[in-house]
Amino acid sequence: MTPVHTTPDTQDPVFTVRILKMKSEFLKGFLESLEKFGKLYGPVVRNGVLKYDEVHDVDEVVLTGDWHTLLPLKKLVHPTRFDMFRFDNDGFTTDYPVVEKRVVVGVHPCEIHGLLRLDDVFLQDPVDPYYERARANTAIIGFSCLPDEACLCKSTGTDIVEEGFDLFFVDLEDYYLVWVGSSLGHDMVLENEEYFDEDVLHEDIERYIQWRAKRDSMFVTSFEFKNMPDLMELSYNSDIWDYFAEKCISCGQCTMVCPTCNCYNVVDILDVNSETTGRRERVWDSCMFVDYSLVAGGHNFRGSRADRLKLWYTHKLRAFGGEYGKPSCVGCGRCVRTCPVDINVLTVSRALLQQEVPS
Numbered sequence: 001m002t003p004v005h006t007t008p009d010t011q012d013p014v015f016t017v018r019i020l021k022m023k024s025e026f027l028k029g030f031l032e033s034l035e036k037f038g039k040l041y042g043p044v045v046r047n048g049v050l051k052y053d054e055v056h057d058v059d060e061v062v063l064t065g066d067w068h069t070l071l072p073l074k075k076l077v078h079p080t081r082f083d084m085f086r087f088d089n090d091g092f093t094t095d096y097p098v099v100e101k102r103v104v105v106g107v108h109p110c111e112i113h114g115l116l117r118l119d120d121v122f123l124q125d126p127v128d129p130y131y132e133r134a135r136a137n138t139a140i141i142g143f144s145c146l147p148d149e150a151c152l153c154k155s156t157g158t159d160i161v162e163e164g165f166d167l168f169f170v171d172l173e174d175y176y177l178v179w180v181g182s183s184l185g186h187d188m189v190l191e192n193e194e195y196f197d198e199d200v201l202h203e204d205i206e207r208y209i210q211w212r213a214k215r216d217s218m219f220v221t222s223f224e225f226k227n228m229p230d231l232m233e234l235s236y237n238s239d240i241w242d243y244f245a246e247k248c249i250s251c252g253q254c255t256m257v258c259p260t261c262n263c264y265n266v267v268d269i270l271d272v273n274s275e276t277t278g279r280r281e282r283v284w285d286s287c288m289f290v291d292y293s294l295v296a297g298g299h300n301f302r303g304s305r306a307d308r309l310k311l312w313y314t315h316k317l318r319a320f321g322g323e324y325g326k327p328s329c330v331g332c333g334r335c336v337r338t339c340p341v342d343i344n345v346l347t348v349s350r351a352l353l354q355q356e357v358p359s
Contacts, residue, residue, distance in 0.1 A: 038101030114259025
């Protein structure tokens with residue numbers, strides 16, 4: 001593994017990853033001890049839905065099996081809705097959301113890759129100060145996972161992660177191998193040295209290799225990810241887009257559940273009984289919505305569903321990679337699980353590869 005860093009305030013270019021062991025029986029005590037580093041968040045069930053939320057009792061955290069939260073981790077660093085600033089006749093006052101120190105536990109590899117893609121967008125000049133603030137206050141503790149029938153991270157090369165975490169746990173049943181990925185992660189270990197063992201033996205490495213092989217054999221779904229940029233270019237005018245457009249209901253669910261979709265809109269909202277004071281609100285937006293490309297004068301650059309679908313898939317599978325070096329799809333499978341009319345990276349890529357609409 002390579003030297004890594006996580007959030008903007010924990011960058012340490014000389015930090016080298018360490019691998020430790022921890023018995024499974026110590027996990028609860030370790031999680032309870034993390035309150036020193038921030039409020040604990042993780043995958044918990046709320047109103048029958050698995051979501052990233054504040055943890056009130058570590059026993060409620062879901063860390064095993066092929067679980068997947070409905071919304072990705074991006075909602076904690078790129079909130080669905082917040083006020084940017086207040087304004088009046090004299091100017092404006094920035095209104096940064098209150099972001100306490102947080103430790104997010106149970107983050108899957110594809111989810112960490114999703115955060116790194118968001119970093120590419122929001123932390124380049126000009127830096128988004130709202131995202132930067134949230135990211136800097138969020139520690140990441142990753143956990144290994146097992147694929148279900150919708151997981152595509154093996155195809156996208158995001159099933160393994162080498163950066164972007166403070167700690168990463170691989171579950172080998174009665175104990176964990178723990179990768180320490182930052183100076184903050186090192187501090188978490190030092191705070192709880194009694195839980196960790198530095199003596200990683202050859203048998204442990206062998207067991208990890210066997211776990212990797214078993215997990216890899218569990219992937220049942222794949223798609224032609226590496227060929228997609230060329231396929232997107234060659235198929236831009238294909239009738240396949242019209243086929244999917246007839247099915248699409250423009251609900252925007254694919255963009256909301258995607259870990260790397262980052263579009264938002266800003267709206268000025270005047271105070272009641274005032275024409276001069278108010279607030280500017282920032283809210284998630286979606287390129288699937290019919291008015292997303294509507295401009296002054298009433299012209300809509302992407303009024304048709306086919307054009308909006310092509311925009312989204314071109315961005316995910318070709319354009320983002322051309323700009324940042326890596327495609328924007330991280331293979332989490334949320335679009336596969338969520339779309340009510342079966343339009344997702346899997347069905348679209350297969351149709352483009354075969355150059356025929358699904359039967």
